[in-house]
Amino acid sequence: MEYEVVIGLEVHAELSTKTKIYCGCTTEFGGDPNTHCCPICTGMPGALPVLNEKVVEYAVKAGLAVGAQINRNSKQDRKNYFYPDTPRAYQISQFDLPLCINGGFDITLKDGTTKRIGITRIHIEDDAGKLVHDTYTGGTLVDLNRAGVPLIEIVSEPDMRSAEEAVAYVEKLKGILEYIGVSDCKMQEGSLRADVNLSLRPVGQKEFGTRTESKNLNSFRAIEHMINFEIQRQKEILESGGKVIQETRRWDEATGEGYAMRSKEDADDYRYFPEPDLMPIKLSDDYINNIKENLPELPERRKARYIEELKLPEYDAGIITSSKALSDFFEEASKECGNPKAVSNWIMTDIIRIARENDIDYSDLPFSAKRFASLIKLIDSGSISNTIGKKVFEDMISENKEPEEIVKEKGLLQISDESAIKEVVDRVVAANPQSIVDYKAGKDRALGFLVGQCMKELKGKGNPQIINRLIMEYLK
Amino acid sequence: MEITKKDIEHIANLSMLNLSEDEVDGYAKDMQEIIAFANQINEINTDGLEESAFALDSYNVFRKDEVRESFDRELLMQNAPSSNGVAYQIPPVIE
Amino acid sequence: MKNITKLTSHEIREGYKNKDFTVKEVVESFYKNIDEKDGDIKAFITLCKEDALKCAEIADSKISEALANGTFDELPALFGVPIAIKDNMNTYGVKTTCASKILENFISPYDATVIKNLKEQGAIMLGKVNMDEFAMGSSCENSAFFVTHNPVDLTKVPGGSSGGSAAAVAGDLAPISLGSDTGGSIRMPASLCGIVGMKPTYGLISRYGLVAYASSLDQIGPMTKDVEDNAILLNAIAGHDEMDSTSANIEKKDYTKALINDVKGLKIGVPEEFFGEGIQKEVKEAVEKAIEKLKSLGAEVGTCSLAACKVALPTYYIIADAEASSNLGRFDGIRYGYRTKNFENLKDIYKNTRSEGFGKEVKRRIILGTYVLSAGYYDAYYKKAQKVRTLIKKQFDDAFSKYDVLIAPVSPTTAWNIGEKVNNPLEMYLADLFTVPINIAGIPAISIPCGKDNNGLPIGMQIIGKHFSEETLYRVAYTFEKSREV
Structure with missing residues (x-):
């Protein structure tokens, strides 16, 4: 039944x-x-x-x-x-x-x-x-x-x-x-x-x-x-x-x-x-x-504002505004870094995840909205890649430090020096001639392999756009 | 209406009293008389009347949300039959 | 000079002013009298002699100072006056037992508002006096500790539940005392012991710190040798208290200003229902004679009917016991008070503590109260009683639209023999027939002596008024009292 x-x-x-x-x-x-x-x-x-x-x-x-x-x-x-x-x-x-x-x-x-x-x-x-x-x-x-x-x-x-x-x-x-x-x-x-x-x-x-x-x-x-x-x-x-x-x-x-x-x-x-x-x-x-007239902005109102003004997807806007602490976090971080879309993406994935995993309230997140905004700024300015950003984020949970400090201490700053990257690209290409052949034969995956090898040598800190561009020069 | 021993036992249980067999009998008898007496109120017509829970008709007696110093714990717990000095002790409560 | 212990509080004050005696001498005289007589009367549960004598010394130095500076009249009216307190009012650092085994060793961590007020005004507590356990009773025989005897005739009950308060004043063990009245507990013993007792309007005096019997009916009140003392003591304890939500927020009055020897033009109503069956002939006659006396002094007298009062007694017992069954839940052997030795688990603690700690009458009322609130009976009893309460209030309102005061007997009989009614709860309840309607309506009533029966036992009458009409009651009582002196 x-x-x-x-x-x-x-x-x-x-x-x-x-x-x-x-x-x-x-x-x-x-x-x-x-x-x-x-x-x-x-x-x-x-x-x-x-x-x-x-x-x-x-x-x-x-x-x-x-x-x-x-x-x-x-x-x-x-x-x-x-x-x-x-x-x-x-x-x-x-x-x-x-x-x-x-x-x-x-x-x-x-x-x-x-x-x-x-x-x-x-x-x-x-x-x-x-x-x-x-x-x-x-x-x-x-x-x-x-x-x-x-x-x-x-x-x-x-x-x-x-x-x-x-x-x-x-x-x-x-x-x-x-x-x-x-x-x-x-x-x-x-x-x-x-x-x-x-x-x-x-x-x-x-x-x-x-x-x-x-x-x-x-x-x-x-x-x-x-x-x-x-x-x-x-x-x-x-x-x-x-x-x-x-x-x-x-x-x-x-x-x-x-x-x-x-x-x-x-x-x-x-x-x-x-x-x-x-x-x-x-x-x-x-x-x-009197109480009615003095009620603050309710989640419903806020959600509509996020959808209309900040162009967040309805579902995301709903989740973020469901908690005042989370929504306040979102507003402050967005204001600080100027990239609400990125803040919203991080919230929907990583911040919700860590709150759940650690069973903590959004008002008790291990970092402030301001500090979190600094992380977004580091990524947006190209100082670190998105991938490194995730690592820094994890460190921000356990260590009470500014993201800049973590990046500096762990030497995570993105390598954007073209000559340094070119040196690695040259070496990787020389060691993998078959990949060039494969790529030219139409196997697109070979490009990914080469980028990955370069990134590995650069310990993940290479600027992915530059690596890509330099390899493409070999492949033309 | 008859007040049975079972009624008295149920009421005693609700009010956390242990009554001996004799007490149950005694209270059942007393209650029988008292309830018969109490039933007199049903002879009075109260149609259309509201209930009065209070002797006076005042309302909205409030206190401001202002903190007052709590009591000294030692003073508050001086009468506790069993305590460890910071909390009251009772046998294990297993739920 | 009159024996100190026979004096009223206003006479004691005169004595201080005239340097006839010191506070210490007064306090010592009362303790001496207690030593000599309380073995027979048995009014006191706890004495606080050491503290009282300390307070007396301080009071003496302040009085000397005030006399020297010519500021004696600025001292509060009860400054240096000893008082006995019913043992259901919390007194900091002193046992507050409610005459129950369950609170036998309970030392209160705080002062009731009335106690705080009395201390601030320099009154000196002699000790705590006996009562029916948790104020449940009409004879003072329900005390877990001992029975108090009527000082007028030691073989008789003093009335209850404030039997200790009445006996202390009537037996010259204290000049004044505080009692509490839920269904007659001040007026009944005042009447049986031949003193003056006022049950003020519900809400006039803070209940904060009064161990609750029935919250919507309980009221503290003064018990004294004469009407003037009564007004003085009411002055000292009346007033709004923010710690009690049911305390009335009204302007403070000076009740001694109402002590006027004149009732001309005052309208007195005689409620028929209070003079019917079951009333002792001498009681009826004495009250009627008193009414005649007041008429002769210029009052206008007429009759009225309060038909709903016929069921006031069952209404009272339903409401009072329902509230009591809930109020007494807190005595569970966990945070204070008696705890059974006989337990293995929590439920044993609850059940055995309460069964061993409460007396028979208390248990009877918990059972009745629980019954009338329990599923299936609430509407028939509790709810119905609350409606009857509305009707009783209304009928009193109607009566007071015609009359300034009503006059009725307090107790249907004079003091009965100790042990006479203990095995018949219903008969004991009937003693409260004339007093409970006043509590149900929340109005004030004063009990004053109006004669004696053939055995010389005191008879009391009650003067009943509308809400907050204590001044009118004092005026009538004072006029009557004066008329008896001549």
């Missing part, structure tokens, strides 16, 4: 406010365990929450950026459950009146088609603390620095049908949140993470199948791998006549496998009720319009 995959995502993004959602403790990442804490975020008896106004502003901003409606009347609710990373034994979240509802945007797929993904709701809530394995005792340690960091949870409609669509959705969402500056979206630090709800149904069936929820995926790679794994797993179950169990799962990217989390003995019954310690939120049209 053919199955259709149905995927919905719940994306959690930590907001980049200075302080936690309900107290004045810093949201700074890291820090010694339990040093960014106070009676409020550790759930001391008697301590009370007060909502950070920036959290509301940022959530509304996010809602407007994804075309959602803003609820004029909103409130916060308690979600009750026991877990050691949740100090009050309830999370303060939003249940039936979230700040934003009914949004969505188009994603562009590799084949160039677009598809709209709906957003059901965006609500605010507080993050949990961290549990760390204690190698010393074998027990678990509780660090509450992260407890109370503000989150928005963005819940999508079950509109996605493949890993590609899910990844494209998260990439675009991440881009939007970065553009409007409400979250730094650093996936490795967990400030953007996704829960994936996935089910299969026979093609043509209207009702959804039983879904599983895989929690806390914090890289695009993990999302892709997890989805493909889970599709396969559910398919096998269904094809062998079994039933998918509704469960919460965990993905282990290292082993490439998903696991059912120890199924809770108690059915989930969070006993949501209105948070009596926090007053309702009422937003005026003025408040909302």
Whole structure:
């Protein structure tokens, strides 16, 4: 039987406010365990929450950026459950009146088609603390620095049908949140993470199948791998006549496998009720319009500009603008070297590759846009060849040095001295008379062979145009 | 409506209480009476009324996004039943 | 001269001004009385004698200085005045137990806002007083540590949950005290012990640092020997607090200015529902007599109906217990408080800590609260109760469109015997029949003594007002109090 995959995502993004959602403790990442804490975020008896106004502003901003409606009347609710990373034994979240509802945007797929993904709701809530394995005792340690960091949870409609669509959705969402500056979206630090709800149904069936929820995926790679794994797993179950169990799962990217989390003995019954310690939120049209008018340039706008003004291919423009950090990198490097086309080509190949390989965010690239522009300038001025450029690029990843410095230290400057090159060409031609004969007999490959031999003698640094021209003189 | 022992056990589980057999019986009996008493509220007509979660009608109580110094960790953790001085200790949590 | 421990705070202040005694002498007198009498009354859980005496010395030097400079009147009204604090308010460096085993050794790392305010104004904390565990109870018998006795008759309960606060003042162990009132917990013990207790408007006093029982109902309030002291103590603790989102942002008032001996033209409503079945005859008569007295002093009296109050009690227990079941989740044996010795894994810690740490009534309320919030029951109980709350608020609003204040009994009976109702939770709940509607509506009410029953046990009446009408309540209470002196 053919199955259709149905995927919905719940994306959690930590907001980049200075302080936690309900107290004045810093949201700074890291820090010694339990040093960014106070009676409020550790759930001391008697301590009370007060909502950070920036959290509301940022959530509304996010809602407007994804075309959602803003609820004029909103409130916060308690979600009750026991877990050691949740100090009050309830999370303060939003249940039936979230700040934003009914949004969505188009994603562009590799084949160039677009598809709209709906957003059901965006609500605010507080993050949990961290549990760390204690190698010393074998027990678990509780660090509450992260407890109370503000989150928005963005819940999508079950509109996605493949890993590609899910990844494209998260990439675009991440881009939007970065553009409007409400979250730094650093996936490795967990400030953007996704829960994936996935089910299969026979093609043509209207009702959804039983879904599983895989929690806390914090890289695009993990999302892709997890989805493909889970599709396969559910398919096998269904094809062998079994039933998918509704469960919460965990993905282990290292082993490439998903696991059912120890199924809770108690059915989930969070006993949501209105948070009596926090007053309702009422937003005026003025408040909302003011935020709307001050939204920065969104990726969609930027993408159009790259296509129209810089003549980038649509696909490339889409990829580059999907990340604000990457797009900012592109803009700065292009401005510096004056060759946006070259910068775009490098981004599409090498920069995306190294970010993926090293699992780093574009805001954490090992070199600045300015430094990268210097590399392009070296190539464009003929000081080094494109091939050498790739080598310098690799060195720039591991060494904190200007490309000029690398070229100088390693003697990689391109040899454009004609007499020096001629000496090598003469020698190579004399040693390979058969190649001349072959070429004249119509075997074009012989030319490539000779150029390659010369380049080898020149350790790759010979100016390829000059080598070519001098050999051609022999071949005429 | 009858409150069964099973109901009490389920509720005890949700609220992380361990109840002895006797306690389950006792609370089931108490709850039976209290819930019967609570059912009185259904005699009151509340058609068309909104719910009041609060005693006062205020809204939009916010705090500025300004950092306040966090608490001294030692002071904050002085009551911890088990800690290594920097973090709270609990038995291994395996997921 | 009157025994120091019989004095009100304003009399103590007069004494300081007249150099009749020093702060140290006052503080020592109260500790002496505690030594002699608290073995029987059992009001105090924790005493902070060393700190209190240190504070007294500092206060004495400041008072001498102020007297020498002629600036005594600039000192805050409670400067150098001892106070007892209910043990559910956080006090830095001092145990805050909520009369529960689960917090038996909890030393708070911070001061509740009310405590911070009192310290800034120079009040001196004598110690922390007993209560029903987590403020859940009407008799002070639910304390995990011991039962507090009514100083008027030691065989009787002092009322609850602020039983320790009431007994301390009534037993001359402290001139003033703070209690908290979620469903009557200030007014009930004030009434049973024969003192004055105010449950202010929800939001008038910061709840920051008050260990929550039911967040939308809890309110701290003053418990004192007379109405004047009550207004003085309310002055000291009322005011907006940015640490409490439910704190009202209103202008600060001087409640002592409302102590006016005149009720002429004031409209008093008598709600029928508060004088019906189940009320002790002497209580009913005493309250009615008090109303007659006020009428004779020029007030206009009429009757009114608050029909929805008939279901105030179940409404209250649904809302309060739902909130409590959530508020008490944090006591899990991880970050503070009691942790069971009996565990192998995390779930054991949760379950055994809570089962061993909470008392019977607390568990009963957690169970009821969890039940009414759980899937399938939320709409029938919690949501319905929130709608009834709207109705109760509305009916009070209607009543206050006709009357300035309402007057009703506080407790249907005078103090009962210790142990009399402990095995019947529902009967115990009925004691709160007349007090819970006030918390549900979030309005203020003051309990003042209005007579005694045939056994000499105090009877209290409550004067109820609309939101933020504490001044009117003080005016009526003060006028009535004065009328009894002559």
